[in-house]
Amino acid sequence: MSQIPSALPEAPDSGAADGHSRTVERIGEFGDEDLASLCEATNAAIIEGGGFGWVNPQARTALEMYFRGVLLVPERVLFVGRLDGSIVGSVQLVRPPRNNEAQAFAARLEHSYIAPYARGHGLARLMTLRVEDAARGLGYHLLNLDVRETQEAAIALYESLGYIRWGVHPAYARAGGKTVRGLHYYKVLQPGGRI
């Protein structure tokens, strides 16, 4: 599997069909304003009820430490979505660890969310396609992901993009005192559906 390049090519702006500009970019380091916007978007998504493992909103310092840490993990690639220039969401491409030769052909898409105030502008779709392009460009043949069964918008998004549901985890997550099932998906990335 190829090494991750220091900078992946930027995806073109999707245009501004609804009067908003949308961009998705890989983040290699944070400016103060970008990190603040990312933390604000993350907490807004957590408060609304999903998108991250967190169930409760986090202190700004905890989120900043988390995102700075993500940038240091070699297997993780962080992408952010911008609406009209401001970061409003993120997603991570997670490569398999080096010791996992048996699954070296498959990467994961994790922690995708858009702040509630920026939803419905096509950014999550754009972020997902960007992660797929990056994974394909790095030579991965398959992308795996999982969602809580309550995340209806995400389920509609991934199924519309051709993700195949292969399993249901009966006790996937616990939020608000309730145990929630999880849905597991994969998508073949290489042309012709070759795995």
Ligand SMILES: CC(C)(COP(=O)(O)OP(=O)(O)OC[C@H]1O[C@@H](n2cnc3c(N)ncnc32)[C@H](O)[C@@H]1OP(=O)(O)O)[C@@H](O)C(=O)NCCC(=O)NCCS
């Ligand atoms: C899922 C989520 C990321 C979608 O973000 P978004 O930027 O609003 O999504 P988009 O505008 O790109 O919409 C893409 C598709 O998602 C689906 N979708 C989006 N909002 C939806 C809604 N409220 N109800 C049903 N489907 C919806 C549709 O299929 C939509 O395609 P369409 O516009 O052609 O109908 C966002 O709702 C979110 O952050 N939810 C909580 C976190 C989460 O569930 N993350 C996924 C875990 S990996």
